[in-house]
Amino acid sequence: MSDASTSLHEALARVVLAGRELPDVLDEVVRIARGAIPGAEATSVTLIRGDRSFTAAFDGQLAMDADELQYERGYGPCMDAARAGETFLVEDMTIDDRWPDYARHAAERGVRSSLSTPLPFQGATIGALNNYSTRVGGFTPADAALAEEVAAFVAVVVGNAEAASRAMEDAANMRRAMATRAVIEQAKGILMERHKITGDQAFTVLTHASQRRNVKLRDVADELVATGELRAG
Template sequence: MEALWRALSRLRLADRELADVLGEITRLADEHVPGAESTSITLLRGDTAVTAAHHGDMALAADEIQYERGYGPCMDAGRGGVVLRIDDMTTEQRWPDYAARVVGVGVRSSLSTPLPYQGSSIGALNTYSTRPAAFVSDASAEAAREVAEAVAIAVANADAHAQLGEQAHNMQRAMESRAVIEQAKGVLMAQRRVDAEAAFDLLREASQRYNRKLRDIAAGIVASTHQPPAG
């Protein structure tokens, strides 16, 4: 576990694409979760599940078999926020049709650990093995839990950056709108010889009359002052 903690502590989140971070985490899980031979991360958005990263084709194939059906250990772990372990696919009774198919891609046992996020779960870390009972030790469960928490932190970090980016974009748009409205007010003040408040009232009345956004009305007025004279 100490080696896993050190590896996760060195994980760089800033200025990286989420897919790259999650790809590195699946590799670390494959190396440090006892029993793991192939690993993936399932993210859930509403009813949609997607493999955000995987290490080894076996994990991806096993995930896809579940997505086709809309249920399975990794999806149910993510939805329910519970750890789900299968010790032997050949005798598994909870998901018998899934288990029968996944043996065909080499999986004999698996461990699905939910990804904790703001009091709920956003998916699961999935570890697979070609050997039965590969994840029965407490060490496997503890290591998978540590990795799952690292995934949740990475996703939270990416969400925060996305929200900040959207907020910055919205603020820029608001500033641009404010600027063009002020320009339009200046044009109306000069043309109609009114004060700033009256000029804004003219813009607002035009916006209501023509059912157009105030910014669009203002932009049209500003643009008209830049058109060359006819003739």
């Protein structure tokens, strides 16, 4: 392991994850990447969600400008790296013919070379780590190796954060569903006691009231439990 790689690992190991929002963590990581990758003069993280691409963090306006040029066109090295799961190195924007319109405009903004590395997570690619330079041939194979290490770290951080967010959302949905079921059962019990009907019949009464008033079944049940009244319409 090279000294640069060792220093990078040590810096990433010091990143505190607990109790922090994802954007704060990514801001710190892109600063580390920009400082650790010798050729990088500006660094960003692109995330792709369905058809939407966006910059989740950046260090250096050059990176944000170059990213936006790609989002406007729907293609470019950072987007292709994120979609295809491949690393894309642009040695010279003025002669690269893979994305000619983007490359021309990027060169006009001062970008001469770039290195876009995919973010792999659980068999998929969720985005890209982008590094930009104002020099032709600004990135070496050693830079690419360091970028891969940062990209792997970013992918795990983003993937785990989103998995945790989904788990929290699922738990919240479950709690809401349980609360809804509980209040409906209470309302059914009131109707069963009041009218000497079965549970199925009580549920039908609530459903009809919901349909006639064009309000949610949960709201009808809430009102009955709170007021003891069931308005028909």
